[in-house]
Each structure stands twice: as structure tokens, then as C-alpha cells.
Amino acid sequence: MNVYVGLLGCGTVGQGVVNLTQKRAGIIADMTGYRPVVKRVLVRDLAKRRDVDLNSEVFTRDADVVLADPEIQVIVETMGGIEPARTYILAALRRGKHVVTANKDLIALHGVEILETARDAGVDILFEASVGGAIPLIGPLQDNLTANEVTDLKGIINGTTNYILTQMTETGMDFAQALAEAQELGYAEANPASDVDGLDAARKLVILASIAFHAHVRLDEVRVEGIRTVTAQDVAYAKELGTVVKLVASGSDRGGKLSLSVRPTLIPQGHPLAHVSGSYNALFVRGDAAGDLMFFGRGAGSLPTASAVMGDVISLLRNMRLGVTSSRNHRLVLDKQVQMDDSEPLRHYLRMSVSDQPGVFAEIARLFAVAGISMETVLQKRVTAGTAEIVVVTHEIPVEVMNETIDRLRTSSHVQQVHCVMPVEALAE
Amino acid sequence: MNVYVGLLGCGTVGQGVVNLTQKRAGIIADMTGYRPVVKRVLVRDLAKRRDVDLNSEVFTRDADVVLADPEIQVIVETMGGIEPARTYILAALRRGKHVVTANKDLIALHGVEILETARDAGVDILFEASVGGAIPLIGPLQDNLTANEVTDLKGIINGTTNYILTQMTETGMDFAQALAEAQELGYAEANPASDVDGLDAARKLVILASIAFHAHVRLDEVRVEGIRTVTAQDVAYAKELGTVVKLVASGSDRGGKLSLSVRPTLIPQGHPLAHVSGSYNALFVRGDAAGDLMFFGRGAGSLPTASAVMGDVISLLRNMRLGVTSSRNHRLVLDKQVQMDDSEPLRHYLRMSVSDQPGVFAEIARLFAVAGISMETVLQKRVTAGTAEIVVVTHEIPVEVMNETIDRLRTSSHVQQVHCVMPVEALAE
Numbered sequence: 001m002n003v004y005v006g007l008l009g010c011g012t013v014g015q016g017v018v019n020l021t022q023k024r025a026g027i028i029a030d031m032t033g034y035r036p037v038v039k040r041v042l043v044r045d046l047a048k049r050r051d052v053d054l055n056s057e058v059f060t061r062d063a064d065v066v067l068a069d070p071e072i073q074v075i076v077e078t079m080g081g082i083e084p085a086r087t088y089i090l091a092a093l094r095r096g097k098h099v100v101t102a103n104k105d106l107i108a109l110h111g112v113e114i115l116e117t118a119r120d121a122g123v124d125i126l127f128e129a130s131v132g133g134a135i136p137l138i139g140p141l142q143d144n145l146t147a148n149e150v151t152d153l154k155g156i157i158n159g160t161t162n163y164i165l166t167q168m169t170e171t172g173m174d175f176a177q178a179l180a181e182a183q184e185l186g187y188a189e190a191n192p193a194s195d196v197d198g199l200d201a202a203r204k205l206v207i208l209a210s211i212a213f214h215a216h217v218r219l220d221e222v223r224v225e226g227i228r229t230v231t232a233q234d235v236a237y238a239k240e241l242g243t244v245v246k247l248v249a250s251g252s253d254r255g256g257k258l259s260l261s262v263r264p265t266l267i268p269q270g271h272p273l274a275h276v277s278g279s280y281n282a283l284f285v286r287g288d289a290a291g292d293l294m295f296f297g298r299g300a301g302s303l304p305t306a307s308a309v310m311g312d313v314i315s316l317l318r319n320m321r322l323g324v325t326s327s328r329n330h331r332l333v334l335d336k337q338v339q340m341d342d343s344e345p346l347r348h349y350l351r352m353s354v355s356d357q358p359g360v361f362a363e364i365a366r367l368f369a370v371a372g373i374s375m376e377t378v379l380q381k382r383v384t385a386g387t388a389e390i391v392v393v394t395h396e397i398p399v400e401v402m403n404e405t406i407d408r409l410r411t412s413s414h415v416q417q418v419h420c421v422m423p424v425e426a427l428a429e
Numbered sequence: 430m431n432v433y434v435g436l437l438g439c440g441t442v443g444q445g446v447v448n449l450t451q452k453r454a455g456i457i458a459d460m461t462g463y464r465p466v467v468k469r470v471l472v473r474d475l476a477k478r479r480d481v482d483l484n485s486e487v488f489t490r491d492a493d494v495v496l497a498d499p500e501i502q503v504i505v506e507t508m509g510g511i512e513p514a515r516t517y518i519l520a521a522l523r524r525g526k527h528v529v530t531a532n533k534d535l536i537a538l539h540g541v542e543i544l545e546t547a548r549d550a551g552v553d554i555l556f557e558a559s560v561g562g563a564i565p566l567i568g569p570l571q572d573n574l575t576a577n578e579v580t581d582l583k584g585i586i587n588g589t590t591n592y593i594l595t596q597m598t599e600t601g602m603d604f605a606q607a608l609a610e611a612q613e614l615g616y617a618e619a620n621p622a623s624d625v626d627g628l629d630a631a632r633k634l635v636i637l638a639s640i641a642f643h644a645h646v647r648l649d650e651v652r653v654e655g656i657r658t659v660t661a662q663d664v665a666y667a668k669e670l671g672t673v674v675k676l677v678a679s680g681s682d683r684g685g686k687l688s689l690s691v692r693p694t695l696i697p698q699g700h701p702l703a704h705v706s707g708s709y710n711a712l713f714v715r716g717d718a719a720g721d722l723m724f725f726g727r728g729a730g731s732l733p734t735a736s737a738v739m740g741d742v743i744s745l746l747r748n749m750r751l752g753v754t755s756s757r758n759h760r761l762v763l764d765k766q767v768q769m770d771d772s773e774p775l776r777h778y779l780r781m782s783v784s785d786q787p788g789v790f791a792e793i794a795r796l797f798a799v800a801g802i803s804m805e806t807v808l809q810k811r812v813t814a815g816t817a818e819i820v821v822v823t824h825e826i827p828v829e830v831m832n833e834t835i836d837r838l839r840t841s842s843h844v845q846q847v848h849c850v851m852p853v854e855a856l857a858e
Contacts, residue, residue, distance in 0.1 A: 020718055024576055031575065031761045128573060134719035136565070136573035144557060144565035146460065147453055147739030272725055275704050289449055289736035290563035293726035296701055297719065307718035310576030324751040332460045 009079030016306030134304035148287030342399035438508025445735030563733035577716030771828035
């Protein structure tokens with residue numbers, strides 16, 4: 001029996017969905033009893049060449065042609081962005097159509113509204129593809145790990161920044177150069193702000209943290225710092241310290257108090273996240289029962305993202321066969337507060353330029369001692385006549401104490417500049 | 430509303446299940462609408478001290494007390510072994526009880542019978558905990574990745590051997606020494622055969638391959654080789670070659686022809702499996718759409734395994750709430766043949782002792798050339814007067830060609846012994 005699918009958007013991911021649907025229709029029919037058929041595709045430009053084998057009448061510029069078609073039971077949204085995607089999805093849900101979406105921005109910002117609309121309408125909304133591309137993340141967090149209290153999430157969930165940082169690590173090139181190369185290769189957009197400033201990772205973190213911690217998490221509750229301040233020198237020092245710089249989206253739950261951040265972070269070589277290179281993504285999860293877990297794979301791309309979309313479509317078809325929707329399950333939202341007070345203790349990496357004269361190091365050591373910060377490692381190098389560079393790795397201290405100390409360092413007459421401050425991840429258990 | 434659980438076996442994992450059920454009962458009730466309560470526990474020895482907070486009347490030595498209790502709707506089996514677990518589980522299913530099991534041996538050897546019995550009875554049988562401990566593997570393969578044609582599975586799915594090989598790699602100790610240490614620490618059993626000879630990994634591979642490839646796979650279709658032949662020298666040469674020795678459970682699907690093996694294997698440092706150390710487990714999966722994925726975590730232990738069991742229990746409770754069972758889903762078994770003919774081309778590592786005299790290397794090179802095998806790397810070292818050791822890494826050749834060549838090497842008057850042959854994994858994409 002055919003189940004008709006309406007597709008909103010036919011870019012890279014949408015084309016992957018069309019191709020994968022056609023390639024696997026027979027086996028999906030054997031598996032679920034339903035054969036998915038793409039009946040309508042909403043596009044902006046009818047004339048554009050697309051790498052799909054569909055009749056030209058399937059394409060339309062009119063959203064209503066897709067959304068109002070009573071034969072279409074499943075809407076797949078791969079257009080991205082907030083509007084008009086939000087309006088279309090809400091309309092589809094209200095008309096009783098199930099929706100699968102790959103739209104991280106929409107779920108991160110309007111997830112609650114969309115989930116509630118789906119529940120009220122008695123239909124499914126699935127969004128595995130919105131985070132981590134092909135990597136199953138939402139499924140495992142929502143199903144397999146639900147007996148756990150998840151205490152920590154650490155994700156490398158932005159491929160563009162991971163590609164840039166990997167290039168910097170492997171070749172010694174600086175940020176600007178690595179970015180330019182990534183843009184040339186299509187791994188970074190012409191306007192790379194959303195990726196390199198950490199916003200894309202923050203949106204994905206909102207989705208993952210909401211599910212893992214059973215809480216409503218808002219984007220403005222995530223401390224976000226991008227990778228523009230990371231220099232080739234920092235990357236080289238990180239290597240000397242037996243670590244590697246990664247943009248880490250981090251969430252922790254300490255007895256119901258959440259801390260959420262996206263920051264460039266030093267990961268020790270023995271940590272499983274240290275080996276997640278290039279455009280790969282990974283999520284590290286610590287549960288009170290499961291211990292440490294990691295999920296690794298392709299975080300973007302046409303077929304990897306389509307793979308996740310189609311996994312959701314197959315779940316939908318199975319639900320339809322059983323006459324149920326996942327949204328009829330109880331959902332749990334616990335009353336958890338997000339802490340923005342920087343009280344979480346972390347090890348810190350700190351690079352600064354100081355005047356190269358006797359007594360300077362003693363003065364800096366005194367400033368650390370006064371704040372109660374003990375140093376784990378210190379590297380000191382002469383850079384030019386009159387200027388030395390000092391790199392310090394501290395033991396665990398709260399971010400707020402570190403920040404106060406940095407302010408004090410900045411006012412010291414011996415310190416020329418504090419260049420870069422990054423947390424240093426502990427080893428996995 | 431309470432849902433009563435009967436537990437079969439109360440060893441390490443069973444105790445974890447009891448503790449986790451009690452700790453999380455409230456939140457599971459909020460999540461699913463049902464509060465799981467352990468009502469009966471089948472044990473062999475009533476007097477044994479157990480680290481659980483249960484009334485003594487809960488324990489029984491009589492399986493019928495558990496299986497015939499009409500209030501018990503869910504049976505959790507953590508006793509292990511084939512009998513009497515098989516008889517108990519079949520009886521429970523036939524009485525309309527849902528079953529969650531952590532029993533890899535049973536599912537690997539009698540999975541078909543058990544799944545069919547569950548389907549006929551209209552109840553669920555879930556077994557995520559049977560492979561990979563806390564790591565979600567069966568869920569992702571059965572749900573998220575179903576739109577993929579999975580072409581390759583590579584698993585480090587036996588913690589004991591991984592601990593032993595990691596110790597050998599890190600300290601240079603030999604197999605016997607590392608095994609003795611693992612036994613002392615409780616990571617290896619007094620009779621370690623099932624682990625070190627690869628049988629445990631082979632059973633888990635049968636389960637994973639059946640699901641990933643949608644095929645009936647039998648244990649006798651897996652080529653199994655353990656790690657007893659791996660010496661400290663091999664581990665050292667592996668390091669020199671930029672690789673690390675792991676016991677890899679490997680399955681591949683080439684157009685419907687399956688190859689299955691468990692063998693010590695050289696993994697290059699750039700491969701995500703190379704960094705899976707100690708008692709951790711991991712499964713590497715390649716799908717035609719998803720690309721390369723890896724799932725990593727604790728493969729054994731009380732709470733990690735209980736975490737997976739409880740994930741299944743929660744799925745069950747959700748299904749009960751929706752009035753469905755997963756076993757009502759269509760299941761797909763494709764007609765696939767397992768190849769035992771060793772035609773899969775692999776790179777090979779080969780270590781042999783030869784007489785240390787002019788012309789010997791030329792003779793060996795000739796034997797390789799005759800078989801059409803080209804060598805990628807050759808290491809030659811003088812070991813003692815009169816004997817040199819040669820290590821060869823070949824380009825990709827079918828196992829059968831390698832084996833013929835080894836036979837020919839063994840009959841050569843210059844070759845004293847062929848010590849160790851292992852496949853060498855290619856880098857991930």
C-alpha cells in the first residue's frame with residue numbers, strides 16, 4: 001500500500017531524501033507494509049536542475065498544493081530556517097499529517113510549540129536529522145538511555161569548525177587561512193558566522209540538552225563562544241600539552257542545576273572526543289548507570305542527513321501500521337534551572353604575553369595564589385626581545401574565579417595581553 | 430499504576446536491575462504511566478548475600494512461583510546460559526508475559542525460536558543488553574539505520590580480550606602475563622576460553638549481523654580465531670607499523686553475500702576503533718547512506734548492562750501504554766548467503782622466522798610475487814645468530830590466496846616458522 005509523502009524543499013538533503021526513498025521503497029514496504037511515494041515537492045525555483053528522478057508535475061511553488069492534498073499523510077521538511085517552515089509544519093500537523101524535519105533552528109527555537117501542536121493533533125513529529133546528521137542521537141537519548149540520569153553531554157556537533165580546527169592542528173595554519181580553505185571546499189559558507197561563532201552548535205545543544213536532561217532549555221541560556229580567537233599558537237601549545245582544540249558543546253546536570261556552553265576546549269589525547277577529526281561529529285554522554293558513551297559519524301551531507309530522515313519516516317510508517325504515535329507517549333519535563341553563574345569548576349588553559357624581566361613570573365604566580373588557583377602546568381617561552389609568552393593550565397576552579405583573576409592579570413603592569421582562555425576537559429572515566 | 434516484574438537471576442546484572450528499578454521507579458512512572466515493581470526474584474541460593482534492598486519473601490528457588498504469577502507482566506532474565514533460561518523464557522512468552530533479556534548466548538543460538546514464540550503470543554521480547562552492555566546498538570540498527578544498506582560491521586565487543594590487548598600494547602607484556610593480570614582483577618574468568626578464543630565475540634556478532642544485514646546468521650558461519658597466538662612481538666611490530674592489535678568481530682555484505690569473522694586485526698591509528706581501550710566496547714558501522722558511524726561505551730558491568738535492560742523495560746512499558754508490541758512490526762529476513770570461501774580481499778600482516786643468509790629474502794619475495802601478492806611494508810630484523818625475523822604487510826588479497834602462500838612459505842627450506850597472520854584494517858573513509 002502506498003503512503004504519499006510531501007516534501008518541503010529540495011536542496012542537498014531533500015534530493016537525498018527523494019533518492020533514498022526511491023532506492024529503498026521496496027524494502028521499506030516489506031519492512032513496514034507501506035511503500036513511501038514522494039507525491040509533491042515544494043520548491044522556490046521550478047527551473048532549477050536537481051539530481052532526482054521525478055516527474056516535473058511533482059514540483060510546485062505553492063505550499064497549499066502540498067499541505068492541502070488529502071492523499072499526503074507524511075510531510076518531510078528539509079527547507080531549513082524558521083519561516084515559512086514553521087507556518088507550513090504547524091499547518092501540516094493541524095491537518096493531521098505526520099511530520100519529519102531536519103530543521104535544527106526550528107526545533108531549537110520553537111520545539112515546544114511544534115511538539116504540543118503535534119500532540120494535540122494526535123500525529124507524530126520526528127526530528128532525528130536535526131542534530132548530528134546520520135548519527136542516531138535523539139533515539140538513543142529518548143529510548144535506550146532513559147533509565148539513566150544523564151549528567152554530562154559533550155558534543156562536537158558542528159562540522160565546519162571541526163574541519164577548520166583539524167586543519168589548524170594538522171598543518172599549523174592559522175584560523176583565517178583554514179577558514180578560507182574550508183570556504184573554497186564548500187565546508188564553510190560565504191558568511192560563516194553561524195558556524196564559527198558557535199551559534200549552530202548552540203542550537204543543536206538546546207535540542208540535545210532538552211531531551212537528555214528532560215528540561216526546557218532556551219538558546220539564551222547557553223554561553224556561546226566561537227573559534228575566531230583560537231590561534232595557530234594555541235593549537236601548537238595544546239599539542240605540547242597532549243591535547244587538541246575542539247569546539248565543544250557542553251551540558252551538565254548537577255542535581256537538577258544545568259550548565260550549558262559552547263566553547264573552544266582542550267581535549268586530552270586519551271579522551272574519545274580527541275580523535276573526532278575533519279567534518280565528523282560526535283556526542284559524548286555520561287549517564288549514572290551507563291557510564292561513558294560516545295556516538296560518532298557524519299554530521300552533515302546529503303545522504304547522511306537523508307539517512308536520518310528516512311529512519312524517522314520508517315518509524316512513522318511502523319507507528320501508522322500499529323495505529324499509534326510516539327507523541328502519545330508521556331513526555332517528561334522536570335523542573336530544572338539553568339545556571340548562568342559560572343560556578344562549575346573547570347581546568348583552564350590561559351595564554352598571555354608578559355614583559356620578559358626578572359620577577360614577572362613571581363608576580364603572576366602570586367596573583368594565581370591569591371585567588372586560590374593552583375597551576376598544573378606552566379610553559380614559558382621568549383617570543384621577542386622584551387616579551388615572553390606564558391601558558392598556564394590550572395587545576396579545577398570555577399569559571400567566575402578564573403574570570404576575576406584574568407581581570408586582575410589584565411591590570412597588572414607586567415602583563416601585556418591575555419590572549420586566549422579555554423577550558424580543559426578531564427579524561428573520561 | 431504498578432507493573433510487576435519477575436526477575437530470573439540475581440547476579441551482578443540482576444542486582445543492577447533491582448537497584449536501578451527502585452532508584453528510577455518514580456521517574457519511569459512519570460514517563461510511561463507505569464511504576465515497575467520487582468515482585469519475585471528467582472535465585473539458586475536463598476542464603477547468598479546480595480547488594481539489593483528487597484524483602485526476603487521476594488526471593489524464590491521455584492521458577493513456577495515467578496512464571497505462573499498472573500500479576501507479573503514483565504520477566505527480566507539475567508541468569509545467562511542456555512538452559513534453563515531458554516525453557517523459562519519460552520514458558521513466560523507463552524503465558525503472555527513480555528520478556529527482556531541480557532542473554533547473548535540464548536539469542537545468538539535460539540533467537541529465531543524465541544522471536545517467533547513472542548510474535549505468536551503477541552508479546553514483546555527485547556534484548557538490547559545482550560550485546561555491547563550500555564551501548565545502544567540494536568535500537569539504532571533496527572530503527573535509525575533501517576533506510577541504509579549496511580555494508581560493514583566492525584566490533585570490539587569483548588571487554589576481556591580488549592583489556593588484555595590494551596595491557597600488552599601499553600606495557601609490552603606478553604599474552605600469558607596480561608591474562609593472569611586480567612584474571613586477578615576479575616576482568617577474565619578462571620576459564621577464559623570463551624573470551625580469549627573469540628567465541629563470546631562470535632555470538633554477539635551473530636546477533637548484530639542478523640539485525641544489520643536482515644539475515645539469519647548461524648554461529649558456525651563465523652570464522653573464529655582468538656588472541657592466544659598474538660605475542661608481545663606482534664604488538665610491538667603493530668605499533669611500529671602505526672597500528673594497534675584488536676580482536677575485531679567483522680561482518681560484511683557484498684551484494685547479498687555475507688562474510689563473518691572474529692580475528693585479531695591490526696587497526697591503523699587513524700581509525701576510530703584504534704582508540705577503544707581497556708574494557709570499553711565499540712561498534713563501527715558503514716551504511717550506504719549514513720557513511721561511517723561508531724558507537725562506543727561500557728560493554729559490561731552491573732549498572733551499564735542494567736542501564737540497557739531498563740531502557741528495554743521502559744520501551745516495553747511505553748508499548749503497553751499504547752497497546753502495541755514491537756514484535757507486531759513486520760520483520761524482514763532477506764535471502765542472504767554467508768560465504769565461507771575466504772574470497773574477501775584483505776591486507777595481511779605476517780610474521781615469520783627465516784634463516785639469516787644471503788638469498789633468503791629474494792626467495793620469499795619470489796613466493797609472494799608468484800602468488801600475485803604485492804608487499805606494502807617489509808620489516809627485517811636479525812633476532813639470533815642464524816635467524817632473522819621478517820614482517821610483511823601485503824596489499825589487499827583474498828584470504829584464500831594468502832593461506833595458499835603461507836602453505837608454500839612453510840614448505841620453503843629457508844622459512845623456519847610462520848608465527849602469526851592477521852588482517853590489517855583499512856582506514857575509515
